[in-house]
Amino acid sequence: MNLLICILLIINCGLISCGPLFFRGRPLTKHGMLGSPVSTDNVYYNSLKLPEDQWFDQRLDHFNPVETTTWKQRYFINDTFYTKGGPIFLQLGGEGIADPIWVVEGQIAANYAKRFSAMSVLLEHRYYGNSRPTPDMSVENLRYLTSQQALQDAASFIDYLTTKLSLNESQWVVFGGSYSGSLAAWFRAKYPHLVVGAIASSAPIEAIINFKDYLAVVSDSLGQKCDDAIKEATKQLALELEHPMGWKSIEKQFKLCETFNGSVDSDVYNLVSTLAGNIENVVQYNKDNRDFEGAKGTNITIDVVCDVMTNTSVGTTALDRYIKVNDIILEAYNQKCVDFKYDNFVQQMRNTDWKSSAAAGGRQWTYQTCVEYGFFQSSDLTGQPFGPYFPVDFFVQQCADIFGPQFDLQLLQKSVQFTNNFYGGYGLKVRKVLFPNGSIDPWHALGVTKDLGPDSKALYINGTAHCADMYPQSDKDPKQLTDARNTIIKTLEEFLSKQ
Template sequence: MLDGEAEGTDYFATAGAMARYAQRFGALAIELEHRFYGQSVPTEDLSVDNLRYLTVEQALKDTDEFIKFANKHLSLDSSSSKWIVFGGSYSGNLAAWFRERYPHVVAGSVASSAPVNAVYEFQGYFTGVSQSLGTECTNQIREAVRQLYDQLKTPEGCQAISKLFNLCTPLNGTAVDIDSLHNMMIQLLAAFGVAAQYDGRPYTMGVSEVCAIMTTTTNDTTGSTPLDRWAKLSAKYSKGQCVAHDYNESIKDLKNTSKTSPSVKAGVRQWYYQMCAELGLFMTTGLEDSPFGQNSIPLEFFTKQCVDIYGKQFSPEFIQTAVNRTNRLYGGFKPDVTNVVFTNGAVDPWHALSVLTDLNPTTRAIYMNSTSHGADMLQSLPNDPQELTDARLAIEKQLQLFLQ
């Protein structure tokens, strides 16, 4: 299992679907932490000069070197001991791209919810969120967003919003810093995005729970307006923590290059760097008539972040060129690859950037209507939808073919 943009764990090697496949085939299960995340930081700090070694190419080469190391130190016969790599989300990209670049090293890959087609601006993310939440729920969100912006027109309204959404620092009258406003909207809209992306995984609220709150119209503690209900949802999502929206404070943290800084320990400085330097994938509300507010999260906000955190060289032209290079190197929607299973769920907004149809007889796509991001990689549960159970069985059959 190739870990992605966070500290590695042993979940997938011990309890996830890969662990069951390993048991089925009598295989050793290993989880490999990604360079520059968790304990795998090879430099003294995470300066921009050092972060230049944080690339997809280097992560793929790390995997190749690790397999060589394992073959040697575990005395594995490379001609008879076959490797399969797994990944989910960004690491799903790595799993597919590793098979593409190192087909002589691994017999096959499973790429779950892998957004292999890089884009500078991902407007389709919130379109997918809206589709997953449904018309009634989305209409309530649209009205809640309208009410919020109406409140921001007056000093009294700004004060009310600061209190309603438990902002860590109050909004400054009508002279609200635009970057802080965008930062606030990213956090306030996150509850909807996470609901669609993970749909009720442990520790998250799913689509049904979020929409039950947003569409409740009875005049009780839920709130009598869409804005009130959004505020209740936000409080539940943030678990009572205040919303830290101040842009300058967030940039200050993200500019901290120490291994012990909060953003580095959480992997945020590293992941933002990968987005600015190679992948893009900036989730915006830039589409006209977006129910989340067309100007709530513009592309310009993310571009400014890249410059403010990493330097003026990370211009829009630089980012677009980097995204184009990534697609040119790895093939975008059509990677030149064999022996890969791409899995996606319709509820997951990220499926729009993945492979949804078979590319060739050995590179198959499994599309599930009732599941979300990386669901097939998780431990089986009694209440799993049948198509998720069927997908895991289909993956197992493909693995058997890869291992022949």
Template structure:
């Protein structure tokens, strides 16, 4: 089951990626694999929306389908996040795609600047990432919508949508450009930037316990055993752990950074299981852990090795930093450095192991902050990050944004709910918490979708249809 999760995440065969190491601030759900019925196109976008005298532009990728559009109907804009755009979020197999078809809408999916093929500068040097920000991405969305109105003679309401980080952006777009976007739909979107996001793995423990009350304690026993062996710094103990987890020769558990890398990797594997919580997944992973024939630590090591089969596990911090420092590898699927820049300047969201989780207090926030400087430059300090996070929350209101005609959904298993509103923001900004499902669960369809998930989709569509009707009545 963990291997199924890994197929949906940005993870590479060398064990570098968003799930592992110091930069594991997000576990990200990708669109379902396969082709899309949407057409790939390009929009000439402004590099810097804040300086009118800067006339530079770049090509921003987008996808479009108007198969079910009726003149005067709504226009759905799905904003992509920190991934390559595929068009699948607006395909006829997606919830947004099917909803738009029923509402006679046109559909667009816009790739986020600096991700995928939408590269404003052409390299990822730290100074070249200056134009990577929430503000610039929001201006991209507004500019795109206005240009599409001119090209296609649209007169209907724009509905901006997104999921996870892009769900956050969708809600912000409705706030900042309410004259452009009539309504917003945010699926599992965050709202609050936060440096030390210890609550994420607290929720991992809560989710495990809800399905199997014995599972968190067993996991804690395995972690305690591992931490004790590594903390002893005895060569035999370090070799025992290295052999159990099949660590690569480069990995050096005498280094605190490498040990913390391993702790974070283990925590994020289980964090992903709970975050996405496909039916039966949590119970299956707990059973696999607890039904093993070895000690808790050895059983945990077997689970990790099954998640990364046929390779040794490189948890050498310096190798990871070198991988992330590569500023020239602008290629499809390589979106790590860009996202690191955002987390280190305006988002935070570091999955620390510093709260009441099954994994102990073994990875403090300083580990992540030091990594910002190691990747991007020594100027990326804790003070810079805290100022950027404070600005994000001041600008957009954190968990209590001043927004209307925006609907938010969250799965009750999803740790990201702890940086989002968990109850209605106001009468015109409802929050739907879908019980016993995970992150962005309603975006794509699975066999035997539970009734609460189906009901949530119906409520989202009914609410958006009502807002579209209000727009039409005003004209």
């Protein structure tokens, strides 16, 4: 995800403390699972001439004909390479702010649009970024946050822009990465008359409550030696969790923000899942080229983590080396301590104000996972290296604690069943969609890795991570990634052929 994709909290932690940086497969940044291809806090980004915000009136509820309320949805256009009658490449926004850099520096704009004389367009997803349909994010208002509404948003937008810019002669291709990659595939399935094809990168297509196989890919991507070292560190951590003296050691060594009480299960689960999330984040985005202009944390790769975990000169014990990895993560994100308190996390996620840090995407994406997808990366897989500390029940409980007791397992089971019935899950029937997936990316476990048919194919890219094909080209790109982008170009030629 590259989906779907991947979230935790306290985004604006400043230089003091921060909770988990990664939750439900989503980094807790404003950009979501598909991170910006360039850091927004550097000189290069600020020097670029980016397209201005544009807005159009979107319906609040597409499926209630007597509901006439509208809101302003944001989009961006780059027509630098466009010639009259050329294709329109529509990138769907996902669970984060829509950054206009994508229609300037992203692979779709800088490579594919240039090659096909196409217009690049980016549509921000409802409830994310500045596309805010309701006064706040209360549970009552979040009922309009669904993938079905988002897909119809895109359909209405295509009609709108076609009329506004007289694009009747142009063919549309829809793109997405991670959750928005799922949307791209589903859009082609549900609206084949509006787009001639879709590129669905790192797209999970099967909703599932207990996504325990996420950690299977993490383990494989780390390699046996590194995986064993983390397992040993977890065993040593478990011993420390058994007594108050160990709690004091954990508090000090892992730089926790408050007094740690190992008898509070929710805090223990939250802490261990946070430490695991640090590793998951590194694996999911390993060498994805978001670092070409200095994005935070991207210099920490699998190699960096595993060099620490397997180097006895770094620390006498595996737990010492695990602590060192935590230090590296804190330093990379300019954090002084880890906020492990479960109640702090829940309280943050309950904030319904658009000005809150939860509005950067954490609350919205958590809601979507609780009512549509699940995708809970639990510790229930036998043999994974992080111990039994964050079972699927831990994530289900979060839904109830954040949104209310009615958001229970029964509701979630019905919601996931509906999602798979509505879109098809692994049984998706669709034509003219390409599904790029990276072998290192844990989300490929829910994606399309085998061809669905002669014109809906899987593109499995060995050695690459989440949405790697979408980021700007680099001299460091492996041959298989360059080859994959060439395959995408060839596929676009087939989609756009009018024969």
